[in-house]
Amino acid sequence: MTTMRETADLDAAVAALDVARSVTILCHVQPDADTIGSGLALALVLHRRGIPVQVSFAEPAELPVSIRSLPGVWHLVAPVEVRDKVDLLVAVDCGSAGRLGALADRLSGAATTMVIDHHRSNTRFGAINVVDPGAESTTSLVARLLDAWGVPIEPDVAHCLYAGLVTDTGSFRWVRPGTHELAERLLSTGIDGAKIARTLLDTHPFGWLPMLARVLGTARLVPEVRGGIGLVYAFVHRHDLDGVRSEEVESVIDIVRTTAEAGVAAVFKQSHAVPDRWTVSLRSRDTGVVVGDGVDVAEVATALGGGGHRFAAGYTAYGSPDDLVAELLAALG
Numbered sequence: 558m559t560t561m562r563e564t565a566d567l568d569a570a571v572a573a574l575d576v577a578r579s580v581t582i583l584c585h586v587q588p589d590a591d592t593i594g595s596g597l598a599l600a601l602v603l604h605r606r607g608i609p610v611q612v613s614f615a616e617p618a619e620l621p622v623s624i625r626s627l628p629g630v631w632h633l634v635a636p637v638e639v640r641d642k643v644d645l646l647v648a649v650d651c652g653s654a655g656r657l658g659a660l661a662d663r664l665s666g667a668a669t670t671m672v673i674d675h676h677r678s679n680t681r682f683g684a685i686n687v688v689d690p691g692a693e694s695t696t697s698l699v700a701r702l703l704d705a706w707g708v709p710i711e712p713d714v715a716h717c718l719y720a721g722l723v724t725d726t727g728s729f730r731w732v733r734p735g736t737h738e739l740a741e742r743l744l745s746t747g748i749d750g751a752k753i754a755r756t757l758l759d760t761h762p763f764g765w766l767p768m769l770a771r772v773l774g775t776a777r778l779v780p781e782v783r784g785g786i787g788l789v790y791a792f793v794h795r796h797d798l799d800g801v802r803s804e805e806v807e808s809v810i811d812i813v814r815t816t817a818e819a820g821v822a823a824v825f826k827q828s829h830a831v832p833d834r835w836t837v838s839l840r841s842r843d844t845g846v847v848v849g850d851g852v853d854v855a856e857v858a859t860a861l862g863g864g865g866h867r868f869a870a871g872y873t874a875y876g877s878p879d880d881l882v883a884e885l886l887a888a889l890g
């Protein structure tokens with residue numbers, strides 16, 4: 558459902574895109590297929606209209622290998638190349654300006670700023686905000702925007718939008734009315750949905766298997782958390798990172814979160830460069846005791862300096878493994 562406020566936001570967004578003579582699109586740090594798919598889809602459309610466009614995301618993360626398969630990757634430029642002055646800056650899939658990393662400084666050089674996002678923790682930091690926490694992916698919002706703009710979705714754009722849709726819905730597990738309709742529209746342009754999903758989600762080097770064996774060996778269950786909802790967690794240490802990509806590291810949470818005895822799952826991922834620093838993935842689900850009894854992990858992550866969605870969130874933490882667990886247990890209450 559599109560509300561009145563959203564319609565006004567969409568109208569303002571279309572008007573801004575229509576008049577912009579130059580556009581910068583910024584994706585979030587440690588980019589995923591939703592942020593890059595959203596950025597490249599918009600870039601492909603703008604480029605076709607003859608508008609100079611740059612797409613970028615801040616250091617230190619590199620573009621995951623699997624995402625390099627998306628059409629329009631040639632629009633991506635290094636952070637240092639992102640111009641200071643631009644007509645319109647669009648941030649995609651970013652809940653706050655902090656998710657732009659060092660590139661947040663480009664916001665002040667833009668005549669207009671736009672935020673397209675679906676995070677519950679979104680701070681509406683743009684002059685124009687196309688924000689719907691109910692949207693299954695930011696690429697769904699880009700599709701809504703293209704429809705409002707009257708721009709047909711070509712196969713290359715459909716490929717980018719499908720990439721965000723299939724990954725952010727966990728291969729169509731977390732869906733709502735309209736999700737499959739959008740998938741159908743995108744697939745009917747002729748894109749190879751099976752190949753896109755396989756490339757993004759189902760292809761790992763052999764080294765993933767011994768890495769998983771080590772990492773899953775660190776898993777612990779704390780059943781008493783939050784009056785019995787339970788927490789399960791695991792650690793990815795820096796020595797586990799050798800020979801595997803970010804895709805392998807990010808896949809760990811999807812195994813850990815299947816634990817039936819826990820309503821909340823966490824994976825602590827150690828930084829290679831700064832051993833004291835860890836990025837943390839949180840997932841939650843209804844435990845089924847009472848409908849809607851799942852922990853809001855966006856709230857927990859925001860309290861710890863991060864953000865995210867009700868059922869998927871993250872933050873950055875510093876300290877020893879024991880410190881990290883103690884901090885999370887305290888935040889969960």
Ligand code: AMP
Pocket residue numbers: 652656676810837838839862863864865866869870871872873
């Ligand atoms: P991840 O576990 O990295 O897949 O992140 C889950 C969700 O939380 C994603 O939607 C992220 O955008 C969000 N998220 C992760 N880390 C952070 C952070 N440090 N600050 C804000 N949001 C985050």
Ligand code: MN
Pocket residue numbers: 585589591592650
């Ligand atoms: Mn994302």
Ligand code: MN
Pocket residue numbers: 591592650675694695725
């Ligand atoms: Mn997203």
